[in-house]
Amino acid sequence: MEVLQHNWLSEEELNWQQVPEHFQAWLQKPYILSKAFKRHCDEFSVRLLAQDHTKLLTNEVECLHAEPNQPGFVRQVYLQGDGLPWSYGRITIPAQTLQGKQELFEKVGDKPFGEAILYSDPSMQRSAFEYSILTAENDLYHAATKPAMITQATLYGRRSIFYLSDFPLLVTEIFLPDVPEYTLGD
Numbered sequence: 001m002e003v004l005q006h007n008w009l010s011e012e013e014l015n016w017q018q019v020p021e022h023f024q025a026w027l028q029k030p031y032i033l034s035k036a037f038k039r040h041c042d043e044f045s046v047r048l049l050a051q052d053h054t055k056l057l058t059n060e061v062e063c064l065h066a067e068p069n070q071p072g073f074v075r076q077v078y079l080q081g082d083g084l085p086w087s088y089g090r091i092t093i094p095a096q097t098l099q100g101k102q103e104l105f106e107k108v109g110d111k112p113f114g115e116a117i118l119y120s121d122p123s124m125q126r127s128a129f130e131y132s133i134l135t136a137e138n139d140l141y142h143a144a145t146k147p148a149m150i151t152q153a154t155l156y157g158r159r160s161i162f163y164l165s166d167f168p169l170l171v172t173e174i175f176l177p178d179v180p181e182y183t184l185g186d
Contacts, residue, residue: 008059008130008159018133023156024176025182027131032119033087033173034079034112040180041081046110047143049076049147057139063161064168066094073098073105076143077114086179088144088174089113097167118162127161128172134174144174152177
């Protein structure tokens with residue numbers, strides 16, 4: 001079976017009627033996901049799944065205007081509430097962004113990347129969100145579901161580009177079945 005790259009759509013392009021209300025709130029509301037999750041559980045944790053220099057996905061290369069054959073730094077995690085994975089996160093950092101910051105990125109460990117790196121940098125800017133509906137034919141679906149043996153047929157995700165001193169990195173967040181109901185105020 002050939003695994004397909006997924007389509008990422010703007011807020012206006014996505015057919016929101018295809019997205020259950022439960023996931024719509026998470027996709028659209030919290031700006032800093034880890035902080036919102038902390039308000040929805042007793043114990044928040046980051047489970048590091050992988051962190052390595054590797055080939056970027058085709059859509060990541062296009063989105064970040066990265067060199068096609070140059071490996072980047074990819075960090076994959078579960079953000080967990082009360083021991084359950086609530087979202088799969090993929091941070092994609094192209095080679096040009098790594099220069100001079102590689103050690104900083106590699107030492108994040110089990111801390112939320114946004115809180116440890118992104119929101120502590122005054123130069124940080126963030127693009128608008130893009131959204132995707134992922135099924136078993138999509139590459140990110142498998143990355144998000146395999147470690148926790150999740151079998152839900154459809155997942156919903158968002159991504160945005162962060163700029164640190166004008167250098168891009170991509171943060172992709174895929175919401176998993178155990179994510180609780182979103183409450184306002186996050």
